[in-house]
Amino acid sequence: MTFGPAPAGWPASTERVVLAETDSTLDEAARRFAGLTGPCWILALNQTKARGRRGRAWQHPVGNLAATLVLPDPGPPDRAALRSFTAALALYDALHAVTGRTDPFALKWPNDVLLNGGKLAGILLETLQQKGRPTGLAIGIGVNLAMAPDGGAVEEGALRPVSLAGETAVAVSPEDFLTPLAAAFAGYEAQFAAYGFAPLRQAWLARATRLGCEITARMGNRQETGIFETIDDSGHLILQTAAGRQAIAAAEIYF
Known part of the structure; x- marks a missing residue:
């Protein structure tokens, strides 16, 4: 477990936890939630029970990013749900930061990031509760940095899984990728707090796949x-x- 000094570029007032292994960073977020006072990113280098939307299993090959951001006070449910767009925009910016490119990336409604038309990353929001009341939000993010999961495991009609290394030859570790991701999210979160969803909506639409199709x-x-x-x-x-x-x-x- 790593709690040490945050790397250069890490957003202020945001905690960072790096685990060698856990069952799921979403489950880890739920366990740690009561003790948090501000935003916290939880990164696991290995997950034993990773999950995606609707309880589906999420494959986590070594070298891929599995992280969850905990927001203790995300606002009312309708506002909290908009964080999927904040997270998607942050992923897009982080990918730009590590590759120097934007042309192969696109955002797919409601919560995926595409690379060359294949699925590179997914986002999953879960409500966190204290004493039976929804008071926090966990934003789970998985990115195929090093390796794409087996394409035979995806459901019929789903997009092919791709990896950043396989499609762009860019190699980046989960820990190194987490810093530009956290920084980008903090920037969009500040914009959301100051100006609402409107500018984020326009930014997301500018990066959306299949718009008008x-x-x-x-x-x-x-x-x-x-x-x-x-x-x-x-x-x-x-x-x-x-x-x-x-x-x-x-x-x-x-x-």
């Missing part, structure tokens, strides 16, 4: 196909379908 949104047993028009002030996907304009709060996106 046909996509399919799957919501359980139901699906809608239409043109990805925009996201609204709540972060909902606005889809122009044959039945009219629809706002979608949560879905799996396919194209």
